[in-house]
Amino acid sequence: MELEYDVVVVGAGPGGSVAAKYAAMAGCSTLMIEKRQEIGTPVRCGEGIAKRWLDDVGIEPSKKWIANEVDGARIISPNGTILTVDESRAGNECGFVIHRDVFDMTLAQQAASAGAEVMVKTSATGIMREDGRITGVRARSMGREFNIKSKIVIAADGFESQVGRWAGINTNLKPKDVDSCYEYTLVGVDIDRRYTDFFIGNIAPGGYIWMFPKGNDIANVGIGVQTSKIKGPGEAKMYLDRFIQKHPEFSKGKPIMEIAGGVSISPPLERTTLPGLMLVGDAARMIDPVTGGGIYNACIAGRIAGEVAGRAVENADYSQKMMDAYEKGWRDRMEEHLYRNYLMKEKISRLDDATFDRLVEAMTKVDMKRMTTLDILRAIQQKYPDLVKEFEEFM
Numbered sequence: 001m002e003l004e005y006d007v008v009v010v011g012a013g014p015g016g017s018v019a020a021k022y023a024a025m026a027g028c029s030t031l032m033i034e035k036r037q038e039i040g041t042p043v044r045c046g047e048g049i050a051k052r053w054l055d056d057v058g059i060e061p062s063k064k065w066i067a068n069e070v071d072g073a074r075i076i077s078p079n080g081t082i083l084t085v086d087e088s089r090a091g092n093e094c095g096f097v098i099h100r101d102v103f104d105m106t107l108a109q110q111a112a113s114a115g116a117e118v119m120v121k122t123s124a125t126g127i128m129r130e131d132g133r134i135t136g137v138r139a140r141s142m143g144r145e146f147n148i149k150s151k152i153v154i155a156a157d158g159f160e161s162q163v164g165r166w167a168g169i170n171t172n173l174k175p176k177d178v179d180s181c182y183e184y185t186l187v188g189v190d191i192d193r194r195y196t197d198f199f200i201g202n203i204a205p206g207g208y209i210w211m212f213p214k215g216n217d218i219a220n221v222g223i224g225v226q227t228s229k230i231k232g233p234g235e236a237k238m239y240l241d242r243f244i245q246k247h248p249e250f251s252k253g254k255p256i257m258e259i260a261g262g263v264s265i266s267p268p269l270e271r272t273t274l275p276g277l278m279l280v281g282d283a284a285r286m287i288d289p290v291t292g293g294g295i296y297n298a299c300i301a302g303r304i305a306g307e308v309a310g311r312a313v314e315n316a317d318y319s320q321k322m323m324d325a326y327e328k329g330w331r332d333r334m335e336e337h338l339y340r341n342y343l344m345k346e347k348i349s350r351l352d353d354a355t356f357d358r359l360v361e362a363m364t365k366v367d368m369k370r371m372t373t374l375d376i377l378r379a380i381q382q383k384y385p386d387l388v389k390e391f392e393e394f395m
């Protein structure tokens, strides 16, 4: 069996579905393949997203996938000092707490409604190449192996991505550039559903603990720790359990879900394209290295990739020069922020608890317009220049 499409998208996460939608909208015959049997399941996510970007990728907020709308975020330092930030000024994980499975399914539905075909239980197992150009993928479904020929391949196959590697792109990550995550969904917790909470300090070496409220007494409570700072992935759970035990508002909760997973906290890949190939979202290491959030960047990059695929097919041009339009498009939009936050992550991961306390305390006393790392540093610099001296290079 051999299938043939203009565009094949590997992976039906947010990045893949948005890419498939925009490729189909541009008139390309598009197939999205997903190795899992049900899109969006099992969930491996804190489920926090901001509101303001949804419009950019044609997503209407919907009660179907919004579990809770929050007013803002609270950053809690090791000594308990709380900085409260309004939702509109907080980062990309604050605004809605979502049902990620329904969210992912909704995006896949949008792709299908735009004309893309979707095949679940179908894994890419290799790539096809002709004359130095990627010309499709090898796939396996229900025990059958077949080729899917395509003019463009969009690889949105997530953190454990293989398509880029098969094509010869270096996607390796160093242990210090990976966070090991563990999360419980706890029912019966005593929380304020108006805020997402971020606990920082050495309770989570090189990362943080989050509480994303899904309702009055239900929340995702999770941790990300820098892999280079722990002996094995089990240690992330140990740090989280220790934290929960010390917080009666969480320890009274009963877990109804437990998940483990990895996120890249690296700079984005130096190359995300080859003739006929574009890498999107986690596969291209587009996760924010400070927050570990990646849904937003995956969707934005997915849109740009889908649109470039449309132009490539229209002009029958699958060359590197055409793919560079994608490379430039996503880099213009997010690269500077990702690099700055990568350098910031490197510094933050070396701070001690006393410095975290001083920083958060200083942040409560200055007027911040937004919660980007740069805005935070600039605001602190005005009042407490000595405190941000070692961060001056970022400003």
Ligand SMILES: Cc1cc2nc3c(=O)[nH]c(=O)nc-3n(C[C@H](O)[C@H](O)[C@H](O)COP(=O)(O)OP(=O)(O)OC[C@H]3O[C@@H](n4cnc5c(N)ncnc54)[C@H](O)[C@@H]3O)c2cc1C
Residues within 6 Å of the ligand: 010, 011, 012, 013, 014, 015, 016, 033, 034, 035, 036, 040, 044, 045, 046, 047, 048, 049, 092, 093, 122, 123, 124, 125, 156, 157, 158, 159, 161, 162, 181, 182, 183, 222, 259, 260, 261, 262, 263, 280, 281, 282, 283, 287, 292, 293, 294, 295, 296, 298
């Ligand atoms: C514990 C945890 C908590 C997180 N919390 C948040 C958060 O609160 N907010 C946020 O913004 N981000 C969060 N993230 C990150 C976020 O989940 C990712 O950035 C986001 O899912 C990226 O989307 P994507 O489409 O690039 O990849 P994914 O969503 O990972 O989708 C990739 C898809 O490709 C499929 N696939 C893989 N290989 C193949 C193959 N060979 N053939 C076919 N299909 C394949 C996979 O099954 C998957 O469905 C979290 C991550 C983790 C691990």
